[in-house]
Amino acid sequence: EEMAKDVVFKATAQLGAVSYETKVIPVVFFRDSAVSLLEAFSPMFLGDALVKNKTLLKGKEGQAIASPLLTVIDDGTLERGVGSLELDAEGVPSNRNIVIEKGIFKGFLHSVYTAVKCNAKPTGNSVRHGYKSLPTSGIRNLYIERGNHTLEDLLRAYDEVFLILDLMGLHTVDPISGDFSLGASGIIYKSGKKEKAVKGVVIGGNILELLKNLVGIGEDLRMYGHVGSPSLLVEAITVGG
Incomplete structure (x- = not known):
């Protein structure tokens, strides 16, 4: 029933969508867009x-990389989680690993191989994508911890807010630099009320700047496969018409 409500909301809310001017505006990522x-x-x-030197988080353990509101967890023991197993692909017991705690980066998710290479401890994050593939490090059940705001609270936080319902071009994001430029569509809200649906816009920036500008987290945490998130309010993102 909840899935049906989301589908109906997203399908009907974007009827009659129009273009939008270029401006910097507060943005709410609807939970599946945040995922x-x-x-x-x-x-x-x-x-x-980390081993391949392909992450912008290298050397940032223990540093603040995001808003203090943000906690990100990878939990291989999550009840009914898609990625939950007693052991990982190398026989290491699954763990609940805090990746970011109140904005502080706590550490990487390791297989046995990457842990040895980095002089760290395995975190139970070894995965295999098939019986022919070698084990590699991967996420198990990765999610952003829920906040205490309703979606309506987030949409009323500023005079004008862009609710992003769909993102396009996610394969183009760069986890090494953190830069992204994505197509988006959604709804413009003014004073908490829908003004118009928009499409054909582009949002751009850097993932760490986005996480630092996080000012509100919803209570609507939902898992989509092995990744989950509530809706997220970001103070300012450049939206290109």
Whole structure:
């Protein structure tokens, strides 16, 4: 029933969508759009990326990289989680690993191989994509911890807010630099009320700047496969018409 409500909302809310001018505006990522963004940038948390020097988080352990509101967890023990197993692909017990805690980057997600290469401990994040493939580090059940705001609260936080319902071009994001430029569509809200649906716009920036500008987290956490997120309010993003 909840899935049906989301589908109907997204399908009907964007009827009659128009173009939009270029401006810097507060943005709410609807929960499945936030999931898409988190999944696209998830390689930057992996030990394999660290070993290959392909992550912008190298050397940032213990540093503030995001808003203090943000906590990101990868939990291989999550009840009914798609990625939950007692052991990972190398026989290491699964763990609940805090990746970002109140904005502080806590560390990478390691397989045995990447842990040895980096002089770290395995985190239970070894995965195999098939019986012919070698184990590699990967996410298990990665999610952003829920906040205490309703979606309506987030949409009323500023005079004008862009609710992003769909993102396009996620394969083009760069986990090494953190830069992204994505097509987007959604709804413009003014004073918490829908003004118009928009399409054909582009949002751009850097993932760390986006995480630092996070000013509100919704209570509507939902898992989509092995990645989950609530809706997220970001103070300012450049939206190109």
